[in-house]
Structures are given as C-alpha cells and as structure tokens.
Ligand code: TXA
C-alpha cells in the first residue's frame with residue numbers, strides 16, 4: 001500500500017533539527033500545539049509569511065498569530081501591560097492568544113498583522129512546539145493548518161489531508177489535547193474576548209478581577225461579505241435538531257442519545273472538554289463518509305460548551 005504520509009515526521013531531536021532548518025530557509029511546516037495544528041513559518045520573514053497566506057488561501061487582511069517560547073523575545077515586538085502580565089503568569093504557556101500593541105521597532109514581518117498596529121501573540125504548551133521554539137531565534141507565525149474557512153486539523157494526518165504534499169514536513173505531536181483553537185483576548189483597551197475557547201470568560205474575569213466583554217465579531221472578520229463561514233466541513237449544518245433525514249449525520253451530546261450508524265456522540269459522559277476534543281475529528285469523519293448534511297443536538301452553553309456552540313454557529317452560517 002502506498003504510504004500517503006511520507007511528509008509526517010516523528011518529533012525526535014533529529015527531525016526537530018530538520019524542522020529548524022526548514023524554518024531558517026523560509027519554508028513552512030506543520031506544527032502540533034495543544035489546541036490545533038499550525039502552519040508555521042519564520043515570523044520575521046516576508047517570504048515565509050507570504051507562503052503561509054498563499055498555502056492557506058487566506059485573505060491578506062486577516063492577520064496571523066505569532067508563537068513564542070517565553071517573554072524574553074516578546075519584549076522586542078509588543079508593548080506589555082498589567083492585564084497581560086497577570087494573565088501570562090497564570091495561563092501561559094497555554095491555549096490563549098493576546099492582542100497587544102506592536103512596537104515600531106519590531107522585526108515581525110508587516111504582513112503578519114495585515115496592516116494593523118497590533119499583534120496577536122501566543123505561548124503554546126505542547127512540548128513539541130515549545131522544543132522547536134526554544135531551538136529557533138525567531139518566533140513562529142502560525143495560523144491553524146487548514147485551508148481558509150475549513151475545519152482546523154487536530155492530528156498530523158489532518159494536516160496532510162488539507163495540504164497533501166504541498167507541505168514537506170509535518171511534526172507529529174499526536175492528537176491535540178484540546179482540539180479547539182485558543183481563546184483570543186484583546187488587551188489593547190478594555191479587555192474583550194474576540195474568540196471563545198477552553199479558557200473561558202469566567203476564568204479570565206477571575207484572574208483580571210474585572211468585567212470583560214465578548215466582542216461579537218473581531219474587526220478583521222467584519223469586512224463585508226468575508227469570513228462569515230468558518231470552521232466548515234463543507235456541508236450544511238443545522239443546530240438544535242433531533243431527527244436526521246436520510247443521508248444526514250446526527251451529532252449528539254450526552255448519555256441520553258443512543259448510538260447508530262449515522263450518529264456521532266461528542267461525549268457519552270456529558271463531558272464538554274471531551275466534546276470539544278472530538279468536534280473537529282468527528283466533523284472530518286462525517287465529511288469523509290460523504291454525508292450530505294449534519295444536524296446537531298443541543299449542546300450546553302456553559303464552560304467550553306460556549307466555544308463549541310460558537311464554532312458550530314459559524315460553521316452553519318448560510
Ligand atoms: O489555537 C490557535 O490559536 C491556533 C494554533 C495553531 O495556535 N491558531 C489559530 O490561528 O487558530 P488562526 O490564524 O486560524 O486564527 C487566528 C485568529 C484569526 O481569526 C485572526 O483574525 C485573529 O486571530 N487575529 C490575528 N491577529 C489579530 C489582531 N492583530 N487583531 C485581531 N485579531 C487577530
């Protein structure tokens with residue numbers, strides 16, 4: 001049988017060194033993080049950043065997140081503030097992205113922030129991402145490793161599924177622990193959440209000891225007619241439904257749902273973290289099995305359930 005995964009590499013020292021070489025020569029790699037896999041390149045290099053936008057077919061007005069190992073190198077690129085320091089101390093490394101004001105002298109490629117004077121920064125927790133970041137002398141620009149508007153990848157195989165052999169090296173870090181993209185918080189003014197995730201608003205309120213808003217749309221996604229559909233498996237999704245039609249997959253949550261051929265339970269244990277972890281994997285599976293549409297049962301709107309509902313809503317935009 002033909003091995004279709006020739007570009008997936010075990011994340012041992014030899015292959016981490018290979019990845020470092022790729023990044024240094026402005027090539028793009030698939031990188032595991034605890035949230036989802038990223039499409040990573042040298043954040044200082046215009047060549048690398050252009051390659052990321054082009055591979056992803058991402059509109060050039062939608063900025064990228066820059067990944068760091070620790071605070072040391074960050075100081076050259078953004079203006080730190082008190083709220084950031086508080087959150088960094090409790091949550092990092094971890095599944096959260098901060099929007100901060102960019103410094104004029106920052107070496108980050110201007111293309112990363114798509115003309116904005118802010119920068120999205122994140123400190124991933126995954127051991128492989130951390131090891132590689134430590135070996136490099138530049139931070140990594142890395143959006144989720146999927147074609148723009150499609151499902152984020154939660155395994156090395158998913159990355160190859162998206163890009164085939166257009167990426168020559170994907171570091172295998174196993175299945176992502178969280179499976180949903182990081183929470184994004186704008187700290188350039190009164191803190192507001194731009195994207196929900198496994199770190200909830202409640203948790204952040206406790207840390208900052210202040211009220212924070214949920215911004216319904218980030219400015220970059222407000223561009224007319226653009227980016228309304230996100231996280232999409234490419235078939236219609238209908239939420240809060242109970243009766244699947246023929247050729248329709250049924251995504252359920254909780255023990256009250258029976259199993260069946262077209263039924264996919266996000267968590268039989270009523271566990272929202274498990275559900276978040278299964279969401280993209282199950283939607284990919286449904287797509288591969290050629291179902292024509294998906295209905296989803298109600299999913300509790302608490303904890304990470306809020307982020308799951310948010311992703312499903314964006315995936316079902318019509
Ligand atoms: O978990 C994650 O965050 C993953 C892993 C790979 O780190 N990355 C990820 O990146 O989800 P991406 O590019 O798929 O989503 C980043 C989001 C985009 O919606 C983008 O609009 C927003 O972050 N963003 C980036 N820079 C921004 C900025 N300066 N201001 C506002 N939003 C920004």
Ligand code: MG
Pocket residue numbers: 143144152
């Ligand atoms: Mg994405």
